[in-house]
Amino acid sequence: MDGKIVNLKSKLEIYKAMTAGANFADCPVRDVMRGINGKWSPLLVMALAEKPYRFGELRRLVPDISQRMLTQTLLELQRDGYVHRKVFPTKPPSVEYSLTDLGRSMFHPLYQLVQWAELNHEAVRDARTAFDAQA
Amino acid sequence: MDGKIVNLKSKLEIYKAMTAGANFADCPVRDVMRGINGKWSPLLVMALAEKPYRFGELRRLVPDISQRMLTQTLLELQRDGYVHRKVFPTKPPSVEYSLTDLGRSMFHPLYQLVQWAELNHEAVRDARTAFDAQA
């Protein structure tokens, strides 16, 4: 029954894929989702989808990220294969970050989700207000 | 600047929407994303998209969630308007959780992202292996 991974698929099947493995690390889908779901990862992917940026440019672009979190998140994105890091041996050195092919392919579904958030944030805010009012 | 929400949009525009506001809580898009991005939220939304479930059923369905996290995550999903909670006054009482219209509309882009993860988890795993090997 598990010979070939066919193209997707029913809600039940995609849900089963998310519960594969006994725990979180054993489930490939949740493992990948975890890398995408970080606090800063989506934001940086969206930024780099527009065009490549240097470290300092990214810092200025994202107003409230610390340099520690920027370094760390970019490293995780590199490790997962979404981001390419290119060093220019100038002085002082500059480093340019850009999306890989894998990163660009991941951008599309992420974009859909961000777009949904943009279109529905008022509905969510209203739901929260209503919930808090009667609680 | 905040009069009308236009329909989307370029990469640059959607990215700008993610950096609106001076910090995280002030940005509506990131605020909504944060609610979707929880460790267990996507999994529960995917499960409830298939059909409504009772509390105990969800516990058994998600093998490695604690009851604390299940309670807490379901509460957050209710508060954001994604999930409806229906109490049946039987004895002992039973509680059924289901997606709201808002939850169902959010499911679609989420589904796209999970589907991407399902199709590309091997590429991500390979990227990690390669990165760790040369590091």
Next chain:
DNA sequence: CGGAATCCTTGTAGATACTG
């Protein structure tokens, strides 16, 4: 059955200072 309350451990993230 479906939680709430408590305790305790771990992870996440900020501030600051220093380096090639």
Next chain:
DNA sequence: CAGTATCTACAAGGATTCCG
């Protein structure tokens, strides 16, 4: 400029116990 190192604070999350 683009990081690294350390130290600290707080939030996320697990285990256990109790309740209507």
